[in-house]
Amino acid sequence: xxxxxxxxxxxxxxxxxxxxxxxxxxxxxxxxxxxxxxxxxxxxxxxxxxxxxxxxxxxxxxxxxxxxxxxxxxxxxxxxxxxxxxxxxxxxxxxxxxxxxxxxxxxxxxxxxxxxxxxxxxxxxxxxxxxxxxxxxxxxxxxxxxxxxxxxxxxxxxxxxxxxxxxxxxxxxxxxxxxxxxxxxxxxxxxxxxxxxxxxxxxxxxxxxxxxxxxxxxxxxxxxxxxxxxxxxxxxxxxxxxxxxxxxxxxxxxxxxxxxxxxxxxxxxxxxxxxxxxxxxxxxxxxxxxxxxxxxxxxxxxxxxxxxxxxxxxxxxxxxxxxxxxxxxxxxxxxxxxxxxxxxxxxxxxxxxxxxxxxxxxxxxxxxxxxxxxxxxxxxxxxxxxxxxxxxxxxxxxxxxxxx
Numbered sequence: 001x002x003x004x005x006x007x008x009x010x011x012x013x014x015x016x017x018x019x020x021x022x023x024x025x026x027x028x029x030x031x032x033x034x035x036x037x038x039x040x041x042x043x044x045x046x047x048x049x050x051x052x053x054x055x056x057x058x059x060x061x062x063x064x065x066x067x068x069x070x071x072x073x074x075x076x077x078x079x080x081x082x083x084x085x086x087x088x089x090x091x092x093x094x095x096x097x098x099x100x101x102x103x104x105x106x107x108x109x110x111x112x113x114x115x116x117x118x119x120x121x122x123x124x125x126x127x128x129x130x131x132x133x134x135x136x137x138x139x140x141x142x143x144x145x146x147x148x149x150x151x152x153x154x155x156x157x158x159x160x161x162x163x164x165x166x167x168x169x170x171x172x173x174x175x176x177x178x179x180x181x182x183x184x185x186x187x188x189x190x191x192x193x194x195x196x197x198x199x200x201x202x203x204x205x206x207x208x209x210x211x212x213x214x215x216x217x218x219x220x221x222x223x224x225x226x227x228x229x230x231x232x233x234x235x236x237x238x239x240x241x242x243x244x245x246x247x248x249x250x251x252x253x254x255x256x257x258x259x260x261x262x263x264x265x266x267x268x269x270x271x272x273x274x275x276x277x278x279x280x281x282x283x284x285x286x287x288x289x290x291x292x293x294x295x296x297x298x299x300x301x302x303x304x305x306x307x308x309x310x311x312x313x314x315x316x317x318x319x320x321x322x323x324x325x326x327x328x329x330x331x332x333x334x335x336x337x338x339x340x341x342x343x344x345x346x347x348x349x350x351x352x353x354x355x356x357x358x359x360x361x362x363x364x365x366x367x368x369x370x371x372x373x374x375x376x377x378x379x380x381x382x383x384x385x386x387x388x389x390x391x392x393x394x395x396x397x398x399x400x401x402x403x404x
Contacts, residue, residue, distance in 0.1 A: 015072075018069070019097065020065055023065035023094045024062065024065040026093040027062075027089075030090065031058070031061065031089050047133070047134070049132035050132040052132075053129060057089055060084045061090020062090065063091075064088060064090075067080065067081055067084075068094040075110070079102070079113075079117075081095065081098040082095060082114060082117055082121075086118055086121025086125060087124070100155075100157055102114050104159065104161050106166075111152075119151070120144075122143055122144070122147040123140055123147075193374050200375035200378045203379075277303035277306045277313045277316075280340070292327075294324065294336045295337050295338065296340070297340070298339075298340055299339055301341060301342040306340070309347065312347055315380075315383055316340065316347055319349060319380070320340075320349065322372045322373070323376070327351065327353045330397075334353045334355075338350070343402055343403075346385070348402050349399075349400070349401040352398045352399075354396055373389050376389070376401060385402045386402050387402075
């Protein structure tokens with residue numbers, strides 16, 4: 001994962017230069033204040049030792065300030081800056097920066113090392129200046145106590161910054177993981193939808209197989225009659241030829257639909273009995289027997305007329321079964337109104353039930369996948385029709401399927 005690199009500054013060199021420059025400028029101000037206080041004091045500020053200490057303060061301070069910018073992520077480099085800064089007032093800003101950085105590491109041993117270095121370094125720094133200025137020494141306990149408290153405060157500041165950075169990093173990783181999980185869920189859903197569509201195409205193809213076989217049997221029977229019956233009247237021959245023609249045309253249409261349905265279906269699937277218009281009536285009766293309030297209405301078409309439409313009775317029966325199952329699962333106890341009507345030379349199926357706040361009811365055949373209406377839409381599209389479904393403004397869930 002590259003979140004840590006993404007969080008890094010885009011221009012590290014400019015940031016390092018700015019940090020070093022700021023430390024040098026601020027350090028110069030601290031140095032001037034410190035030097036002014038010493039010159040106004042009671043010590044021997046004209047001694048060679050004092051001048052050498054001042055010169056060392058300047059050199060070491062500039063070195064520490066120049067180094068603190070480039071070594072931002074280096075533990076060893078920041079420890080070197082701390083070592084230089086404890087004997088230089090000019091390096092005090094660089095010391096603060098390095099201590100905060102080391103505190104952000106949130107390591108107890110490292111914190112203890114930094115406190116010890118600064119406390120002992122400050123004690124030595126004070127002793128050297130007292131000797132150079134020939135003045136009484138400062139109380140060592142007071143010096144160590146003040147520097148230790150200040151150092152601990154800086155380390156705690158750095159630790160809080162490190163904790164915040166770690167939290168931000170963890171949140172970024174969680175967000176990335178959640179996004180990956182969402183994408184995986186989408187891929188799984190897409191695979192389930194594809195599988196449901198493939199299964200629906202296979203079911204349609206199996207149903208078409210029975211219908212095509214029936215039409216071919218009609219063609220074979222009447223064509224065979226025409227070959228050996230020489231006593232048929234012209235009208236009878238014409239009627240038989242028309243029957244052969246109609247059966248061949250119907251079989252051709254059903255064969256085209258079956259080939260379309262099989263365009264991505266692999267393997268053999270066991271055949272099931274072909275549903276018909278009688279299956280619709282039985283389905284409604286079974287649903288009522290199970291306690292589901294289902295009302296079926298035929299409009300401008302009868303079950304017999306639907307059965308005469310090639311390939312449409314099985315499709316309507318299959319779609320109706322899925323619609324009833326969907327309503328029973330997601331709106332248990334709600335009445336379901338079904339209407340089957342004529343649409344030109346085709347069929348239209350409408351279903352409507354009130355929306356229910358009840359939890360989806362488990363089916364006896366296993367856990368549902370929520371892909372039933374996807375299969376309905378796929379079946380309608382394969383047969384050259386369309387299917388729409390969804391909630392309405394009046395508080396009902398409607399399904400409309402049109403088959404040519």
